[in-house]
Amino acid sequence: MKAIVYNKKSSPDKLVYCDIDKPVPNDNEVLIKVHAVSLNAADYRSMKMGLIPKRKIFGADIAGQIESVGKNITLFRPGDEVMGDLASYGFGGLAEYVTAPERLLIRKPGQITFEKAATLPMAAMTALQALRDKADIQKGQKVLIVGSAGGVGTFAIQLAKYFKAEVTGVCSSKNVQQTFSLGADYVFDYTKEGFAKRDKRYNIILGINGNYPLSAYKKTLTSNGTYVMVGGSLSQVFKSLLFGWIFSFGSRKMKSLAARANKTDLELLVKLAEEGIIKPVIDRSYPLDKTSDAMNYLKQGHSTGKVVINIELN
Numbered sequence: 661m662k663a664i665v666y667n668k669k670s671s672p673d674k675l676v677y678c679d680i681d682k683p684v685p686n687d688n689e690v691l692i693k694v695h696a697v698s699l700n701a702a703d704y705r706s707m708k709m710g711l712i713p714k715r716k717i718f719g720a721d722i723a724g725q726i727e728s729v730g731k732n733i734t735l736f737r738p739g740d741e742v743m744g745d746l747a748s749y750g751f752g753g754l755a756e757y758v759t760a761p762e763r764l765l766i767r768k769p770g771q772i773t774f775e776k777a778a779t780l781p782m783a784a785m786t787a788l789q790a791l792r793d794k795a796d797i798q799k800g801q802k803v804l805i806v807g808s809a810g811g812v813g814t815f816a817i818q819l820a821k822y823f824k825a826e827v828t829g830v831c832s833s834k835n836v837q838q839t840f841s842l843g844a845d846y847v848f849d850y851t852k853e854g855f856a857k858r859d860k861r862y863n864i865i866l867g868i869n870g871n872y873p874l875s876a877y878k879k880t881l882t883s884n885g886t887y888v889m890v891g892g893s894l895s896q897v898f899k900s901l902l903f904g905w906i907f908s909f910g911s912r913k914m915k916s917l918a919a920r921a922n923k924t925d926l927e928l929l930v931k932l933a934e935e936g937i938i939k940p941v942i943d944r945s946y947p948l949d950k951t952s953d954a955m956n957y958l959k960q961g962h963s964t965g966k967v968v969i970n971i972e973l974n
């Protein structure tokens with residue numbers, strides 16, 4: 661089969677398009693013919709940190725069709741269309757076939773394309789768990805989404821509106837219209853105005869991207885508000901983890917999120933997508949042999965929504 665295999669000696673690209681043996685599922689695995697994979701910061705950050713999957717194949721968020729099943733599999737049959745996040749099972753999605761345990765997969769509804777399905781597992785799950793589980797979002801609350809234009813941010817806007825919050829996004833000029841069109845009530849163009857310059861206070865701040873002083877978040881939060889550190893530049897993440905305790909004086913809180921794959925949550929997100937309540941935003945689709953270009957584009961940190969590898973394009 662064709663796959664994108666990490667080779668640290670390969671230059672200039674370490675992600676090499678090549679032929680390797682098709683995997684064989686064990687008794688507790690299914691074999692999936694992958695149709696689409698969405699890329700995440702988890703792919704290039706793991707690569708940068710030297711956390712290379714055993715099979716040397718990145719790609720966590722997959723959507724595809726089951727080709728065969730191991731003898732202990734009870735939930736799926738060949739022909740079923742499935743989707744899931746394989747990060748906790750060693751990635752492996754950037755290939756024509758991947759094996760996975762059934763606990764990480766759910767059925768993909770027919771009306772959601774493979775490309776759209778592949779956008780949901782990690783990015784939408786992160787947005788959901790940040791808003792609902794970490795911030796305990798409530799109707800009418802004011803939510804500031806810093807980094808509203810990327811994979812996680814575009815889902816966060818739509819989910820915060822689903823929870824009936826008032827949403828303010830923070831993005832650059834090119835993404836202002838999109839942020840409004842996804843439902844944001846207000847948008848800060850960070851190239852023109854800092855979000856902390858006005859007097860407005862927010863019950864919830866999701867710090868998804870960028871690198872902002874913690875004092876700006878603190879100043880912008882209500883006295884009992886919650887700042888959820890989702891991601892951003894590495895220095896933002898370290899700053900938040902080292903000095904985030906400053907938030908915890910009084911009833912203001914800082915929480916950090918480590919999103920976890922969860923079938924129930926993924927089923928909820930798929931239902932919301934089926935109902936048109938959340939709409940995946942796909943910035944670019946690439947064929948499998950152009951994965952290195954796709955990863956380089958994502959790494960620049962200014963993609964608008966999700967970057968997808970569509971294996972059917974090859």
Ligand SMILES: NC(=O)c1ccc[n+]([C@@H]2O[C@H](COP(=O)([O-])OP(=O)(O)OC[C@H]3O[C@@H](n4cnc5c(N)ncnc54)[C@H](OP(=O)(O)O)[C@@H]3O)[C@@H](O)[C@H]2O)c1
Binds near residue numbers: 869
């Ligand atoms: N905690 C967890 O469990 C978890 C899970 C998944 C992801 N993450 C983290 O979440 C972060 C975002 O992931 P993602 O998939 O959304 O990344 P992404 O799709 O690459 O995000 C790109 C977006 O970031 C925006 N951005 C860049 N600089 C910004 C700035 N200074 N201010 C505001 N927005 C800015 C860009 O908007 P403009 O082009 O308009 O600048 C672009 O749309 C990453 O750091 C990732 O590691 C954490």
